[in-house]
Amino acid sequence: MGRVITGVRPTGDLSIANYVGAMKPIVELQDTYEGSVNVFVADVHGLTDQEPELISRMRIDTMRSLLASGIDPERINVYLQSQIESQTDVVASYLDRHISTAELLRVPTLKDKAKKDQGVETLNVSLLRYPVLMAADIFMQDADEVPVGQDQYPHIEVARVLARRFNREYGDGSEIIVVPNVMAVEGLRIAALDGGGKMSKSNPKGAIFLKDPIDSIGSKIGKAKTAAAGEMNETLESHFTLSRELSKTQDQRDALDRLYDAHLDGHNVMGSFKSLMTELVSGFLAEFQANYDQISDEQVVDLLEVGGVKANEQADLVLGRVRKAMKFV
Numbered sequence: 220m221g222r223v224i225t226g227v228r229p230t231g232d233l234s235i236a237n238y239v240g241a242m243k244p245i246v247e248l249q250d251t252y253e254g255s256v257n258v259f260v261a262d263v264h265g266l267t268d269q270e271p272e273l274i275s276r277m278r279i280d281t282m283r284s285l286l287a288s289g290i291d292p293e294r295i296n297v298y299l300q301s302q303i304e305s306q307t308d309v310v311a312s313y314l315d316r317h318i319s320t321a322e323l324l325r326v327p328t329l330k331d332k333a334k335k336d337q338g339v340e341t342l343n344v345s346l347l348r349y350p351v352l353m354a355a356d357i358f359m360q361d362a363d364e365v366p367v368g369q370d371q372y373p374h375i376e377v378a379r380v381l382a383r384r385f386n387r388e389y390g391d392g393s394e395i396i397v398v399p400n401v402m403a404v405e406g407l408r409i410a411a412l413d414g415g416g417k418m419s420k421s422n423p424k425g426a427i428f429l430k431d432p433i434d435s436i437g438s439k440i441g442k443a444k445t446a447a448a449g450e451m452n453e454t455l456e457s458h459f460t461l462s463r464e465l466s467k468t469q470d471q472r473d474a475l476d477r478l479y480d481a482h483l484d485g486h487n488v489m490g491s492f493k494s495l496m497t498e499l500v501s502g503f504l505a506e507f508q509a510n511y512d513q514i515s516d517e518q519v520v521d522l523l524e525v526g527g528v529k530a531n532e533q534a535d536l537v538l539g540r541v542r543k544a545m546k547f548v
């Protein structure tokens with residue numbers, strides 16, 4: 220039986236891109252999937268570029284948002300990365316010797332970061348090790364499928380490489396560490412509304428946050444970059460993708476298809492498209508925010524206590540198996 224895992228860093232308010240990239244696939248499978256599903260807040264990861272005090276304030280709220288986006292704690296095991304920090308960190312340190320600094324520096328997210336921070340010399344070690352710790356997160360739950368947005372694919376690739384190397388070295392022909400796969404939401408990369416790269420917390424003007432006031436959405440989407448009638452670009456394609464992802468009815472999907480075709484045929488439909496996109500995004504946010512208000516921080520803490528116990532049991536199992544295979548017991 221399969222096992223699914225995904226994680227989100229508690230570095231700020233979640234955006235609608237986080238929802239469609241990572242949470243929605245979980246919400247869609249949770250009622251029918253037979254295996255175990257794990258969703259965690261990657262608070263230890265948050266420390267790579269945020270202050271610990273901020274992270275410890277944000278993590279409960281991030282989990283509350285995940286629950287409000289439809290994650291059902293009856294079906295899904297929820298926990299904080301720090302609840303299994305001791306086991307995860309040990310496994311990550313065993314993995315360290317199976318990957319070189321040069322390989323890690325080739326991971327696109329790190330390459331970009333190093334460029335921005337003017338060279339590798341100033342890159343902190345936790346950033347460099349990020350993909351190794353992320354691999355350990357996945358391995359600790361024996362997950363074989365990981366729903367994530369496209370920006371995370373290189374990290375999953377590092378995890379696959381590490382799992383294979385570990386198994387080859389210590390597995391004696393068997394799989395000690397499960398080799399994970401991206402759970403396919405075909406290359407999902409939601410673009411910033413203003414066309415400035417991917418939608419991300421670091422460009423708030425181009426992002427729609429789950430807690431944005433509903434009455435601000437019309438003007439945000441009103442200013443979104445589109446394309447001239449008859450032309451298509453990555454940004455507009457992404458606005459259509461986001462709208463399709465948020466559609467609930469066949470009528471809405473048909474309306475989007477008609478607008479898409481009309482636009483490509485050279486008709487001026489961007490006004491109508493933006494109205495429909497605003498309606499779809501606002502509808503989703505209204506539902507999210509109503510759910511969010513229904514959940515208390517105390518409830519989240521209680522759920523994490525239960526989830527943490529389960530996550531620990533599984534993490535102990537994996538750590539034991541890893542040590543035994545390494546003959547390091």
Ligand code: TYM
Binds near residue numbers: 239352365
């Ligand atoms: P994070 O917190 O940056 O993002 C959480 C999830 O949101 C997705 N996402 C997007 N998807 C589509 N379009 C976008 N513009 C977009 N922006 C963000 C991300 O791909 C991600 O799935 N390293 C991870 C957290 C993590 C993790 C893990 C995930 C740590 N350990 C183990 C899975 C398994 C991160 O920083 O996500």
